Amino acid sequence: xxxxxxxxxxxGVSGVxxxxxxxxxxxxxxxxxxxSLLAFTGASQFALIGVVAGGGNVIAGAAxxxxxxxxxxxxxxxxxxxLGWRGARRGLAAHGVIDETAAASFAQRTPAEARTAxxxxxxxxxxxxxxxxxxxxxxxxxxxxxxAFGLDAVGPxxxxxxxxxxxxxxxxxxxxxxxxxxxxxxxxxVLPPGVPVLIAAAAALIGPGPEAPEAPQASAGxxxxxxxxxxxxxxxxxxxxxxxxxxxxx
Amino acid sequence: MTxxxxxxxxxxxxxxxxxxxxxxxxxxxxxxxxxxxAMTVPVALLAALVAVQTFSDGGAALTADTARLAGVAAAAAALLLRAPFLVVVAAAAGTTAALRAxxxx
Numbered sequence: 320x321x322x323x324x325x326x327x328x329x330x331g332v333s334g335v336x337x338x339x340x341x342x343x344x345x346x347x348x349x350x351x352x353x354x355s356l357l358a359f360t361g362a363s364q365f366a367l368i369g370v371v372a373g374g375g376n377v378i379a380g381a382a383x384x385x386x387x388x389x390x391x392x393x394x395x396x397x398x399x400x401x402l403g404w405r406g407a408r409r410g411l412a413a414h415g416v417i418d419e420t421a422a423a424s425f426a427q428r429t430p431a432e433a434r435t436a437x438x439x440x441x442x443x444x445x446x447x448x449x450x451x452x453x454x455x456x457x458x459x460x461x462x463x464x465x466x467a468f469g470l471d472a473v474g475p476x477x478x479x480x481x482x483x484x485x486x487x488x489x490x491x492x493x494x495x496x497x498x499x500x501x502x503x504x505x506x507x508x509v510l511p512p513g514v515p516v517l518i519a520a521a522a523a524l525i526g527p528g529p530e531a532p533e534a535p536q537a538s539a540g541x542x543x544x545x546x547x548x549x550x551x552x553x554x555x556x557x558x559x560x561x562x563x564x565x566x567x568x569x
Numbered sequence: 570m571t572x573x574x575x576x577x578x579x580x581x582x583x584x585x586x587x588x589x590x591x592x593x594x595x596x597x598x599x600x601x602x603x604x605x606x607a608m609t610v611p612v613a614l615l616a617a618l619v620a621v622q623t624f625s626d627g628g629a630a631l632t633a634d635t636a637r638l639a640g641v642a643a644a645a646a647a648l649l650l651r652a653p654f655l656v657v658v659a660a661a662a663g664t665t666a667a668l669r670a671x672x673x674x
Contacts, residue, residue, distance in 0.1 A: 332655050336662075350576055357580035360587075362611075366618060367579055373628050377575035381582070383614070388583040390611050393604075395590015402591070413588035469665025472640025475622040476661030479641065482615040483648045492612055499613030500620035507625050519617030523609035 323436070326419050327443035331451040333361055336473040338455020340365065343465045344372035348456040355452035359445065360417050362481060363388040365474055366516065375512025383516050394421035401425070401433045415441030491525065498522035636674025640665030 334355070341351040346368060354364050363384035370380030395416045401424055404412055415437065423440040427433040459465055486493055499522040506515030623641045624631050643664035647657040668674050 329654050332658055336658060346572065350572060354576055354579065357576075358583045360583050362615070363579060363583055366614075367575065369618065369622055371572065371575075373626060377571055378578075381575045381578045384579045385582040385586065387611060387614050388586045389607060391583070391587045392590035392593075393607055395587055396593060397590075399591045399593075404591075409591055410588070413591050414584060416587040416590060467666060467669055469636065469640055469662040469667075469669065471622075471634075472637050472644070472661040472665040473658055475619045475637075475641045476644035476658055478615050478618045478622070479644055480648060480654055480657050482612065482619065485612050485615075492609070495609055495612050496616035499616040503617035503621050504624060504631065507621060507631055508629055512628065516614060516617045516621055519613050520610050522613035522616075523606055 323423065323439035323443040326423065326440060327447040330361075330419065330444050331447040333477060334448045334451025335455035335458075336470065336477065337361060337364055337368075338452040338457075339459040339465060339468075339470050340372075340455075340474055341368045341452075342456045342459040343470060344368040346371060348453070348460055351456040352449065352453055355449050358384070358388075359414060359448065360388050360391060361448070362478070365477065369474060370513035370516075373512040376514070379511060379513030379517060383513055386517065386520055390418075391416050391421075394418070397421070398424060398437070401430055402437060403430065412437070412441070415445065417444070419444055495522050495525050498525055634674050636665045636668035639668055639674070 337355065338351055341354065341364075342348060346354075354367070358364050358367075366387050367377075367380045367384040370383065371377060395413065398412075398416060398421060402409075402412060420437050420440045424433040424437040427436050462468075482496060486496060499519040502522055503515040503519040506518055510518070619641070623637065624633065626632055626634075640661040640663075644657050644661040647660040652660070665674075
């Protein structure tokens with residue numbers, strides 16, 4: 320429970336950042352809050368407003384947001400066994416399947432503990448993320464020009480924080496990250512805004528890589544899948560909390 | 570209006586993706602290629618987002634805003650020092666804001 324509150328606070332910071340960045344990008348306060356309430360996955364939300372800020376194709380922005388949101392499907396696949404919920408309960412729980420709740424659940428020893436951790440983390444994050452989104456959005460609406468606050472550096476900083484723990488996984492991951500960045504930058508001058516980031520996904524196809532070492536790691540579980548999540552031990556990686564997701568993310 | 574549509578698509582799509590995981594047959598994860606690609610896509614996307622949002626204002630031109638570059642570099646430094654998330658974000662915004670206050674970037 321205390322862990323859930325800690326994660327909630329960290330995510331709240333990203334919530335303020337999202338609220339401010341979103342209104343600065345040209346969304347209304349209502350649109351900003353609707354995204355946090357209904358999409359509830361920070362990295363995707365930041366990706367969408369990033370495209371809007373540049374006056375880009377919002378369809379490309381939405382597509383990028385969905386590609387980023389696809390990792391939540393992976394969390395769900397693994398959480399399904401742990402939670403074991405059906406019907407309406409499963410429908411409600413699905414909304415909370417994000418980096419932080421997945422990591423908190425996988426860190427528990429028994430299914431009962433995992434269910435408690437999931438519920439507590441989901442509740443805390445949902446409240447903090449939405450409240451801080453609203454606060455950030457309202458504040459920015461009053462201030463107007465926010466460039467003096469350096470908020471345009473917050474988006475990339477959050478994405479970098481989410482990426483950071485994954486970069487330690489190995490050479491192939493770093494190669495994919497480097498290729499993704501290069502492909503996207505090369506596309507900026509020639510493609511509509513939002514599209515360069517989409518085509519960068521192709522970088523994930525790079526190389527067969529060391530299949531053998533990776534497989535066991537993947538099956539081992541949660542930590543690898545939860546970029547940016549921090550519960551307990553890993554200060555650096557975790558903190559990043561995917562606020563993006565939520566924090567940045569839920 | 571278009572913006573609301575994009576928001577609706579994002580919201581519905583993100584929920585569907587989450588729900589699909591909870592409801593799908595678990596053996597989907599047993600395909601190593603599927604799993605690997607799905608695990609790696611976020612890495613490529615996040616790196617692309619960092620690059621694009623650092624080196625452009627969202628439009629079709631690559632830009633090098635000194636204050637913003639310094640802010641992102643400060644975030645990287647904070648991450649290297651294993652700083653908590655809050656500090657990383659504060660370092661980025663604080664550095665960029667400070668440089669702008671000094672008339673740089």
